[in-house]
Amino acid sequence: MPALHEVVVIGAGPVGATHALALGSGEIDVVAVDSRPAQTSLRGDRSLALSHAARLIFERLGVWSDLAATPQAVTPIVAIDISQRGGFGTTRLDATEQHLPALGYVVSYRALQTSLDAALARAGIRVEHGFTVERVSATPPCACVTGARDGVEESLTCKLAVVADGGGDMVSGIVRHHHDYGRVALVAHVWTREAQRGVAFERFTPVGPMALLPEGDHFGLVWTTSVHEADSLVALPEAQFLEKLKAAFGRHAGCFDRVSNRRSFPLFLEFTDRVVGERTVLLGNAAQALHPVAGQGLNLGLRDAWELAQELLGNPREQMGARAQLDAYAKRRRTDRWAGVAFTHGLLSIFGNDYALLRWPRGLALTLLDALPPLKRGFTRAILFGVH
Numbered sequence: 001m002p003a004l005h006e007v008v009v010i011g012a013g014p015v016g017a018t019h020a021l022a023l024g025s026g027e028i029d030v031v032a033v034d035s036r037p038a039q040t041s042l043r044g045d046r047s048l049a050l051s052h053a054a055r056l057i058f059e060r061l062g063v064w065s066d067l068a069a070t071p072q073a074v075t076p077i078v079a080i081d082i083s084q085r086g087g088f089g090t091t092r093l094d095a096t097e098q099h100l101p102a103l104g105y106v107v108s109y110r111a112l113q114t115s116l117d118a119a120l121a122r123a124g125i126r127v128e129h130g131f132t133v134e135r136v137s138a139t140p141p142c143a144c145v146t147g148a149r150d151g152v153e154e155s156l157t158c159k160l161a162v163v164a165d166g167g168g169d170m171v172s173g174i175v176r177h178h179h180d181y182g183r184v185a186l187v188a189h190v191w192t193r194e195a196q197r198g199v200a201f202e203r204f205t206p207v208g209p210m211a212l213l214p215e216g217d218h219f220g221l222v223w224t225t226s227v228h229e230a231d232s233l234v235a236l237p238e239a240q241f242l243e244k245l246k247a248a249f250g251r252h253a254g255c256f257d258r259v260s261n262r263r264s265f266p267l268f269l270e271f272t273d274r275v276v277g278e279r280t281v282l283l284g285n286a287a288q289a290l291h292p293v294a295g296q297g298l299n300l301g302l303r304d305a306w307e308l309a310q311e312l313l314g315n316p317r318e319q320m321g322a323r324a325q326l327d328a329y330a331k332r333r334r335t336d337r338w339a340g341v342a343f344t345h346g347l348l349s350i351f352g353n354d355y356a357l358l359r360w361p362r363g364l365a366l367t368l369l370d371a372l373p374p375l376k377r378g379f380t381r382a383i384l385f386g387v388h
């Protein structure tokens with residue numbers, strides 16, 4: 001008879017690892033499994049904008065000090081410059097207006113994963129690497145997590161299966177809604193002649209948003225474009241690529257000088273009709289995968305990870321994974337989750353298209369945001385801390 005664990009976390013990526021760490025500080029018996037081999041990050045590297053709220057979570061878990069001590073791993077964002085191409089209206093969100101040292105921080109996916117893996121090891125949390133989960137089945141008393149390692153089937157039983165694999169397909173009975181944006185995110189590292197000064201740029205173009213995130217001595221570029229255009233941009237010689245970038249982005253961030261690490265990611269919105277089932281919870285991208293506009297996806301997932309841990313730690317152990325507990329968690333996350341989905345999708349519907357009629361209202365919205373400090377403060381706080 002296999003051991004009955006209290007919690008099995010499926011996927012020790014940024015969200016699953018954060019949840020395991022948040023639980024591991026209590027006395028809960030938690031095991032994490034991940035298909036990647038130990039000390040690797042198989043998912044494509046990318047620049048991630050973490051909000052101030054994400055920093056607070058990582059500080060509490062002892063991850064932040066390690067990350068911040070790694071040379072060039074963390075770059076503070078002191079301001080965000082928002083504009084639209086071919087239309088009036090700009091606004092700048094400033095950390096000083098929020099009385100914060102920074103609005104957020106840019107880290108690479110790989111550096112973050114390395115610090116999380118180290119924190120899991122320090123906390124003595126068991127992580128089974130090279131274990132690919134294929135299905136989660138549940139009955140009222142327990143969940144069974146079945147997968148394979150080195151071609152051999154293995155199972156773990158638990159009171160609660162936390163699915164944080166970035167996809168959630170292994171859970172049956174939960175409906176996934178998928179909207180393909182028909183675009184990809186071309187990401188790259190870009191250098192300008194002038195040193196970056198901690199300002200992030202979000203520029204809306206008729207094809208979709210473009211972002212430049214300050215990262216060490218360069219910017220992390222996220223350029224929304226068509227699949228066809230991205231393929232040709234990735235293949236272009238460096239000088240021609242920089243010309244195209246200048247034409248699309250303008251000179252807001254300075255004069256583009258060098259580019260490296262060009263690659264692309266498909267863009268879609270995916271969300272489940274509910275985030276809990278029998279003895280099962282979906283977290284992070286497994287519950288909702290958002291367009292990277294405004295850097296919301298991981299930040300929302302980290303709040304999922306933290307809030308679920310608070311719900312589990314705040315109740316008697318014998319209630320672990322009980323339906324009432326899971327429903328309470330789902331209720332607790334409802335507003336923030338739907339606000340994240342609606343905000344990113346709404347932003348793209350209004351700002352990420354070529355409708356000339358929308359150019360004027362878009363400019364007006366940016367101008368009003370810039371001119372009305374209380375509105376700007378509320379907007380910035382929602383981006384930083386979510387909606388509760």
Ligand SMILES: Cc1cc2nc3c(=O)[nH]c(=O)nc-3n(C[C@H](O)[C@H](O)[C@H](O)COP(=O)(O)OP(=O)(O)OC[C@H]3O[C@@H](n4cnc5c(N)ncnc54)[C@H](O)[C@@H]3O)c2cc1C
Pocket residue numbers: 010011012013014015016033034035036042043046047048049050131132133134147164165166167185187222265283284285286290292294295296297298299300301
């Ligand atoms: C171009 C781009 C830019 C982005 N920028 C930002 C940003 O600036 N800010 C932001 O907040 N978000 C951003 N995001 C979104 C962010 O990357 C995701 O929200 C985040 O990575 C989700 O984390 P996760 O842990 O839920 O899933 P993942 O990062 O997908 O991690 C899943 C983990 O599960 C493991 N796994 C997968 N399948 C299995 C299986 N069957 N069995 C066991 N283990 C498995 C994987 O190995 C991995 O370790 C961006 C996304 C893209 C594409």
